[in-house]
Amino acid sequence: MANRYPTATWRLVLSPPADGATHMAVDEAIWEAVAAGRVPPTLRLYAWSPPCLSLGRNQPVATVNRQALRERGYDLVRRPTGGQAVLHIDELTYSVVLPLSDPRARGGVLESCERLSAGLVRALEILGVKEAVARRRPHPPTARGPVCFETTVDFEVAVGGRKLIGSAQRRGQGALLQHGALPLWGDITRICPLLVPPADPRRVAARATTLEGVLGRRIAWEAAAQATAEGFAQALNIRLEPGSLTPEERRRAEHLRREKYASEEWTGRI
Secondary structure, eight states: OGGGSOOEEEEEEEOOOBOHHHHHHHHHHHHHHHHTTSSOOEEEEEOBSSOEEEEOTTOOGGGBOHHHHHHHTOEEEEOSSOSOBEEESSEEEEEEEEETTSTTTOSOHHHHHHHHHHHHHHHHHHHTOOOEEEOOOSSOOSOOOSBGGGSOOTTOEEETTEEEEEEEEEEETTEEEEEEEEEOSSOGGGGGGGBSSOOOHHHHHHHBOOHHHHHSSOOOHHHHHHHHHHHHHHHHTEEEEEOOOOHHHHHHHHHHIIIIITSHHHHTOO
C-alpha cells in the first residue's frame, strides 16, 4: 500500500504524560498549525497522567458519574472529535494531523480512516499481532452504548472480533485531526462504573480487548510507540523526523487549555 503514495516527511512528536485538557489543547494547536501550513503533517504519541475519561464532542456530560471519577482521582475532558467515552489509562494514544490535500487524506472521512488504519494494523504486526483487521462493517450497529470500545465502527482495528484500537476524526480549515487509543494492559471494563447508568462489564469485555490480552504479555509504552511510528512510516510511505512543538503551538495550546478544555463551559456544554 505504501507505494500508492509519494514519499512525504512528517514530524514525530513524543509527548510526556499530561492531563486530558493539556493533550486535547495540544492536538488542536497542532491541527491549527498544520492547517495554516506553519508546520508539517504530524504524528504525536502520548500517555495520560492522571488517568482521564474523555467524552466525544457531542456526548452528554450527564452520562458521566463525576463522583466516581473524583473518588479515583481521574480527570474528565471533552474531545474535539466525536465518538463515545474512553477511559485513558495504561494506553498509547496517537494523533495524526495532515492537510486534506495530502493523498492519504483525500476523499471522505471513511476513506482517510481506512488509509490511516493501515498504519495501525502494520504497527500491531510489528508487535506480533498477526490477525488485526480494519474493515468496513457489513451492517451498522443497531444501538451504540456510551462506551467507545463497546462497538467497532468502520475501519477501527479489531482482533478476533474484539475492538483493540478506537479512533475518531474531525475535519476543518483544510486539515484533519484523527486520534485514537490502544489499550496496552489492564481491565478493559474499568470504565463501566464511571458512567450513568453503569455500562455492562460483561458486554464490554466480550467486545473489546487490550494488547496484553491479545499477545499474552505486556508491551511497554516505549515499545508500542516505536512500533506505531514504524507502522505509519511503512504503511504510508513517510519519513518521520523527531521534533517538538513550536513556540507558537505551545502558546496556542496553553490558551486552548485555559479557555476551552479545562473549562466547565466546554466540558459541560451538552
